[in-house]
Amino acid sequence: MQIIDCAHTPVKDIISTARKVLSSGGLVIFPTETTYGAGVDATNPVAIEKLLAYKSRREGKPLSIAVTDKEMARTYVEINDQADQIISQFLPGPVTVVCKDKGVVSPGVASEFGTLGLRIPDYQLILDIVAAYGKPMTATSANASGKKRPYTVQDILDNLSNTQKEKIDLILDAGKLPHNPPSTVIDTTLETPITLRQGEAAFNAEMTQKAITQSEQETMDLAGKIALQHWNDIAKTGLIIALDGPLGVGKTIFTKGIAKFLGITETITSPTYAYVEEYDYTRHQTSGRLYHADIWKVASAEEASRLGIDEMLGPNSLLLVEWFDVAKDYILSVAEDKKVPVVHIQLQQDGTKRILHISDIETTSYEN
Amino acid sequence: MKTKTRILAIDTSCDDTSASVVEGRVVLSNVIASQTELHKPYGGVFPTVAKQAHKENINRVIELALKRAQTKPQQLAAIAVTQGPGLAPALEVGIRAAEAFAQEHSLPIIPVNHIEGHALSNLALPKTQLSKKHAQPKFPALAIIVSGGHTQFISIPSIGKYEIVGTTLDDAAGECLDKIGRMLHLGYPAGPVIEEFAKQGNPKAIEFPLPMTSSGDYNMSFSGLKTFARNTLEEITKEKALNKQQIYDFCASAQYSVFRHIMYKLSKLIEKEKYAEIWLGGGVASNTTLRRMIRETIKPDGLQLKVPYTRRLNQDNGAMIGIVASYKLESANENNGTKKIDRKPRWKIETK
Numbered sequence: 001m002q003i004i005d006c007a008h009t010p011v012k013d014i015i016s017t018a019r020k021v022l023s024s025g026g027l028v029i030f031p032t033e034t035t036y037g038a039g040v041d042a043t044n045p046v047a048i049e050k051l052l053a054y055k056s057r058r059e060g061k062p063l064s065i066a067v068t069d070k071e072m073a074r075t076y077v078e079i080n081d082q083a084d085q086i087i088s089q090f091l092p093g094p095v096t097v098v099c100k101d102k103g104v105v106s107p108g109v110a111s112e113f114g115t116l117g118l119r120i121p122d123y124q125l126i127l128d129i130v131a132a133y134g135k136p137m138t139a140t141s142a143n144a145s146g147k148k149r150p151y152t153v154q155d156i157l158d159n160l161s162n163t164q165k166e167k168i169d170l171i172l173d174a175g176k177l178p179h180n181p182p183s184t185v186i187d188t189t190l191e192t193p194i195t196l197r198q199g200e201a202a203f204n205a206e207m208t209q210k211a212i213t214q215s216e217q218e219t220m221d222l223a224g225k226i227a228l229q230h231w232n233d234i235a236k237t238g239l240i241i242a243l244d245g246p247l248g249v250g251k252t253i254f255t256k257g258i259a260k261f262l263g264i265t266e267t268i269t270s271p272t273y274a275y276v277e278e279y280d281y282t283r284h285q286t287s288g289r290l291y292h293a294d295i296w297k298v299a300s301a302e303e304a305s306r307l308g309i310d311e312m313l314g315p316n317s318l319l320l321v322e323w324f325d326v327a328k329d330y331i332l333s334v335a336e337d338k339k340v341p342v343v344h345i346q347l348q349q350d351g352t353k354r355i356l357h358i359s360d361i362e363t364t365s366y367e368n
Numbered sequence: 369m370k371t372k373t374r375i376l377a378i379d380t381s382c383d384d385t386s387a388s389v390v391e392g393r394v395v396l397s398n399v400i401a402s403q404t405e406l407h408k409p410y411g412g413v414f415p416t417v418a419k420q421a422h423k424e425n426i427n428r429v430i431e432l433a434l435k436r437a438q439t440k441p442q443q444l445a446a447i448a449v450t451q452g453p454g455l456a457p458a459l460e461v462g463i464r465a466a467e468a469f470a471q472e473h474s475l476p477i478i479p480v481n482h483i484e485g486h487a488l489s490n491l492a493l494p495k496t497q498l499s500k501k502h503a504q505p506k507f508p509a510l511a512i513i514v515s516g517g518h519t520q521f522i523s524i525p526s527i528g529k530y531e532i533v534g535t536t537l538d539d540a541a542g543e544c545l546d547k548i549g550r551m552l553h554l555g556y557p558a559g560p561v562i563e564e565f566a567k568q569g570n571p572k573a574i575e576f577p578l579p580m581t582s583s584g585d586y587n588m589s590f591s592g593l594k595t596f597a598r599n600t601l602e603e604i605t606k607e608k609a610l611n612k613q614q615i616y617d618f619c620a621s622a623q624y625s626v627f628r629h630i631m632y633k634l635s636k637l638i639e640k641e642k643y644a645e646i647w648l649g650g651g652v653a654s655n656t657t658l659r660r661m662i663r664e665t666i667k668p669d670g671l672q673l674k675v676p677y678t679r680r681l682n683q684d685n686g687a688m689i690g691i692v693a694s695y696k697l698e699s700a701n702e703n704n705g706t707k708k709i710d711r712k713p714r715w716k717i718e719t720k
Contacts, residue, residue, distance in 0.1 A: 082553045089612055098555070184564040187555040247547050248595035252538050266714075270539040270591075272547075273517030274382055274455045278713050297556070308457050349599075 001165065003153070006031070006174040011125065014172060018129045022047075022137060026169030027054060029142045029156060030129070033122040034094050034180050036150040039066065039137035042076075045106040051138055052108055054167040055145050063109045064096050064117030066139035068131045076104045076136060077116050083188040091120040092127065094180060098187040109138065115189050125172070141182060151177045208359040216253050219354055223257030226343060226358065227318070235286060238317040238340050240331065242324035242361075245347030250354055251322045254345065255292055258320060262290055271322070272296055275307055288316025296323040304330050313338045332361065372445035375697065376433065376469070377690030378426070380462030381454030381482045382517065384683065385425040389437035389444075390690030393493045393502060396437035398680055398687040401425040422461035430465065433686065441473040448693030451479035452715030459711040467708060478693040479709045483717040484530065485688035486649035487511035487522050489681045490674040492691050505674075506644035510637070514630065514658065515650030515682075516542035516557065521586055521637055522717060524647075527695045530717045533641070534586025534633055541626050542652040544590035548597045548622045552615055562619045563655050569613070569620030574600060576625030578632060586633045593625050627658050631665045638669055648675045653682045 002021075004014055021028055025047040028039045038054060040047035042065045051063070067073045070087050077099035079087070086097050096117040101110035110116040119139040121127065130137055143150045147159040153173045157165065213219040226241070233239045241258070243251045256268045262281035271277040271294040279290045291312045298304050304327035312319050313334065321331060324344070335342050346357040374396075379386045388398040434441070449466035452459060470477045491505060510533075511522040519541040521534035539547070542559050549558020554565075576596055579589050601618070604610065610618065638646075646666050652658060653675060663673050676682055 082555070085553050085609065089610070089615065093612075181564070184561055185555075186558075186561055188553070246598060247551060248591065248598040250591075250595075252591060267535065267537055269536060270543055272543050273515075273540060274453070274713075276455060276713075278456065306457075307455075349595075 001168050001171065003171045003173055006125065006172055011128065014125065015129050015132050018170060018172065019133050021170045022129075022133050022135075024169075025050065027051060027167055028137070029153070029168055029171040030126055031123060031172060031174035031177055032119075032126060032139070034141075034182050035177065036142040036153065036156060037066070037121075037126075037139050038142040039139065041133070042105045042109050042136045042138050045108075048106040048108050048138070050167055051140070054164055055140065056164070062111035062115065062117060064119050064139045065105060065109065065136035066119045066121055066126060066130055067136045068127050069120065072130075072136070073099075073118050073120075076102055077118060078102060080188060083118075086186055086188060087118070087120070091118075092122040093120070094122065094183040095119075096183045096185045098185060098189055100189055105136065115187070117185065119183065125174075149182065151179055208357045211356045211358060213354045213356065214352065216250065219250055219253050219356075220257030220260060222356065223254045224261035226345070227258050227261045230341070230343060233341050234288070234318055235316060237338070238313045238315055238319070240313070240335055240340055240342045241318065241320045242328075242331065242342055242344045243320065243322045243347065244325050244345070246349070249347045249349050251347060254347065255320055255322075258318070259290060259292075262288075262318070264290060268292060270294065276312075286316060288318065291317065291319045292322075293319060294322040295326045298323075298326055310334045310338065313340050335361075372443065373694065373697065374437075374439060374444050375446050375448050375478070375690050375693045376430070376439075376441075376444055377448040377480070377686040377693055378430070378462045378466050379450045379482065379485070379684055379686045379689045380422045380426065380458050380465075381450045381452070382458060382684055384685070385422045385429050385462075386684060386686040387426075387429045387433035388686030388690050389433050389439050390492075390687055390694055391498065392694050393491050393691055394495060394498045395492050395681075395687040395690070396439065396495060396498075397433045397435075398685055399429050399433045399436065400680065400683065400685050401429045422458055426461055426465045430469065441469075441475075444473065444475055446476045446478050446693065446697055448478040448480050448689050448696075449709075450482045450485070450689050451709055452482065452712030454482055454711075454713060456711055456713040459713060463709055463711055477709060478696050480689045480692045480696070481715055481717050482684070482689070483513060483518060483520070483522070484692045485685075486513045486515065486518070487524065487530070487647065487717070488527070488691050488695070489649040489676045489685075489688040490647045492676055492681055492687055494677055508641075508643055509645040509647055510641070510643040511647040511649060512630070512634065512653075512662065513650045514541050514648070514652040516540055516546060516559065516652070518650060519588055519590070519630070521634070523641065523643075528699070528719065530719050532716070532718055533637060534588065536588045536590060538589050538591040539594060541588075541590055541630060542650070544594050544626055545623060545652075547594055549619070551598055551601055552610070552618060554615075554619075559652065559655075562623055563657065565616045565619035566623045566657065567620075569616030569618070571620040571624035573617035574621035576621060578625070579629055581632065586637045588629055588633055590626060590629070593622070593629070597622055623655075623657060627661050630658075631661050634662065635665050638666060638671065643671065646671050646673050648673055649682065649688070651683050654679045 022041050040051045101116035142156050150156040259268045263283045264279045264281050271292045276293045342361040344359045348355040374391045377388045385401040389396040509524040513520045519536040523531040523533050545559045546557045549562045554561045579592050
């Protein structure tokens with residue numbers, strides 16, 4: 001194990017030593033703006049095994065990689081709009097951006113869900129080392145799993161077994177680091193819609209009715225009227241009302257209107273957390289159930305299928321789906337199987353007004 | 369021989385699969401298989417829709433809970449399981465597993481309300497407290513539940529008696545923060561990221577509205593804050609994207625507005641009703657700013673805030689279900705042999 005005192009060694013020498021160690025599959029302990037990190041060449045499988053043995057008890061926790069900039073990152077992960085924005089805003093800095101892995105780094109670096117954390121440390125020496133090396137270095141904290149966060153080299157060494165110590169090839173000692181917290185992790189891989197501004201309605205304008213409401217009460221009343229128009233459908237086959245619109249536009253208000261129409265007295269609260277809330281109703285001697293689903297957290301049609309949406313459909317049932325667009329094809333195919341009509345409502349806000357674009361989707365002619 | 373009091377408790381109400389062994393109020397093990405225990409990708413919640421994941425995890429979670437508590441099924445007095453509220457197919461998995469386990473080992477099943485679990489989570493004690501004398505809670509207590517799925521004030525005249533005195537009428541507080549974070553492109557769930565970023569921001573930078581000040585009750589509404597956040601963001605970002613400090617300020621201001629709304633209602637409530645203790649539970653209960661704001665709000669009344677001894681008890685977990693079951697086991701007639709139970713996805717905690 002070699003220890004370099006960073007304060008008294010020319011940067012050029014530190015970089016060349018670190019480079020040599022990395023290219024021979026070695027393990028480097030290095031300073032960052034958060035804690036000391038443990039780095040190996042993220043593309044070298046043998047080096048990764050060494051690192052995992054050093055960290056011990058990872059239990060499947062993924063590692064992050066340090067790169068120099070967004071361009072370098074693109075070789076290893078997919079950078080979607082959200083990741084792009086966060087990288088521009090926060091990196092270099094103490095933020096780990098989780099992206100979809102491209103499979104370039106060695107096995108064991110990415111998570112079992114195919115995601116990989118990205119760091120651009122706000123620490124010039126490390127950026128210089130990675131730039132000189134030309135490949136990403138792992139950027140996990142230098143403590144063994146479950147041990148104290150390392151702000152000094154002594155913090156690290158005190159908590160290591162001899163076998164672990166033997167795995168370290170080089171320590172870049174920059175003295176005591178300021179007690180900054182570990183990086184904040186932001187997962188950008190969910191495809192959840194993050195609509196702030198929704199474009200013009202993507203639905204066929206000829207089939208679409210447009211309604212404008214001026215208050216929450218009007219939106220609720222309109223919801224009731226739409227349910228009434230489809231009362232026969234609800235009784236005969238069940239009905240799906242599909243709701244789209246940006247966060248905070250009033251989708252839950254619309255649902256409260258439906259519930260009121262059905263004579264449900266319970267408070268309708270957001271179903272986001274539990275995915276689906278169920279309410280029994282009785283209206284004019286007809287009893288049935290309102291399912292209020294929110295698939296905002298659902299990332300794919302496959303996940304939506306696990307919610308058991310098909311089991312919810314049937315005579316006297318009304319399924320109201322918020323963020324329908326997330327699993328549109330899946331829901332429409334279920335509706336087609338069950339011969340359940342779908343009313344699509346897209347909500348927009350214009351000042352204090354709400355604009356509702358209402359269209360019936362003919363599922364029987366829906367091709368997919 | 370001493371009567372058996374050890375309980376295996378299961379919670380599968382939503383995303384996490386959890387099992388725990390408790391003895392009275394002492395937690396012997398508390399295994400939570402979300403990403404924390406079995407996967408841990410960056411400590412976040414991976415939104416695997418529950419049912420399938422629960423099925424895959426439930427048996428090994430139960431085994432691990434027993435193993436960590438060094439407990440054999442013969443040592444158990446009962447098995448407890450969350451009956452609701454929660455996602456119906458997810459609840460189903462836990463209940464079926466509990467029934468099978470109860471059948472196999474001839475144990476009674478104790479059905480538990482998930483919210484009651486959050487409410488009593490502060491009463492849990494660490495393993496080191498086993499076979500020691502414990503201070504008893506004082507009543508009436510007020511439980512404040514703040515999580516991604518719930519925001520409620522619950523009056524507790526005694527264990528087993530509950531009255532919801534205030535609740536959110538739309539989104540939960542944690543959900544509101546998650547969604548505002550999402551608008552800021554901070555991933556999902558963004559609540560913990562907002563908490564981190566808020567530490568570096570100015571909570572007064574953007575003045576959010578204070579909702580429902582004239583409603584005359586203790587109910588809350590967070591959807592208006594969400595809408596305000598969206599409109600404000602649209603306005604600010606018309607010209608250019610937010611810089612780092614503006615994001616920190618937005619996080620701090622949004623978080624402050626959500627907590628301020630809860631504090632406003634809490635202060636009105638404790639002005640009117642007399643409580644001996646204030647309890648805090650639910651995922652957002654881990655937020656240190658929330659804890660500090662509650663302490664400041666209740667201090668003039670000489671009240672102290674009680675929080676769970678570990679943050680693991682704030683998230684959805686089996687141990688809190690076990691604590692509730694322990695109290696139920698004490699009141700004898702709950703223990704009347706194995707039975708089949710049905711899920712109650714919308715089960716209210718109220719006993720009135």
